[in-house]
Amino acid sequence: MTKPLWGIDLGGTKIEGVILKSKEDPQVLTRLRIPTEKEQGYQHIINQIGTLIELMKKESGLQPTSIGMGTPGALDPLTQTMKNSNTTCINDMHFKRDLEARLNLPFELANDANCFAVAEANMGIVQEVMPNARMVFGVIMGTGVGGGLVIDGKVWNGRQGIGGEWGHSFLDESGGKCYCDNVGCVEMVIAGPSLERFYQSISGNNLDMKEIMAHYQANTDLHATATIERMLHFFGKAMANLINILDPDVIVLGGGVGNIDLLYTEGIERIKQFVFNPRLDTVILKPKLGDSAGVFGAAFLVAD
Known part of the structure; x- marks a missing residue:
């Protein structure tokens, strides 16, 4: 059974969200962005992500079952804290855990370079030139x-x-x-x-x-x-x-x-x-x- 794919890209100045129809048919159903306002701190960023998800729900009429998120920096697999992020207020924080607790949804996190690669592999130039x-x-x-x-x-x-x-x-x-x-x-x-x-x-x-x-x-x-x-x-x-x-x-x-x-x-x-x-x-x-x-x-x- 196909399902819509929900993604969020956390940037230093903006947070962007998208809903794609499915893995097999990745047409855009909804795409929105709001400011990150990182200067207001860690909890505010989490609240902004929650605000964006609510706006996406309202516009699409859909409910997410899980959300993928591109982040600056990376989630350390062993400590489950963030590292190497230029949005410094999320470093050393249990960002994934705190998101899931605040929004009652499972999240999958990856850094921006990984998101670039997976997008080009699954719906970008690789699918055109070498799909296998x-x-x-x-x-x-x-x-x-x-x-x-x-x-x-x-x-x-x-x-x-x-x-x-x-x-x-x-x-x-x-x-x-x-x-x-x-x-x-x-x-x-x-x-x-x-x-x-x-x-x-x-x-x-x-x-x-x-x-x-x-x-x-x-x-x-x-x-x-x-x-x-x-x-x-x-x-x-x-x-x-x-x-x-x-x-x-x-x-x-x-x-x-x-x-x-x-x-x-x-x-x-x-x-x-x-x-x-x-x-x-x-x-x-x-x-x-x-x-x-x-x-x-x-x-x-x-x-x-």
């Missing part, structure tokens, strides 16, 4: 670098709730110290701000990634060329490490840096240089769902 893919890795390359792993349509959270945290594996010491206290993380080398810092360090000028890319394409700025070459080289190395360990069927690239077309041409050539195989058989795809991936993926967390 069993393992899909979703990459986020933007202000930070993250990832989510989906196996047979389901998120793989891992023993510690850090499955897919590709951005904090080691890449190169030149990236310097990361906020996680390690040195040379992927995020410190190929995230947008890291590439912008590199450009500034060699040129003395502050440009954002769009400007650096425009200078590179105009072929008038040696420093922009060096920055994009750095991105391509280390993108190839980092992706090859990921492929060598997991060997996924598909990788979907999301985030602002992931929009750079060069990654799908020259970037793939760089992966081929480092991957432990005579060929690169992994399919590398652009995402389809855009900003909708988070809330759609949250809904799929409760798909049977």
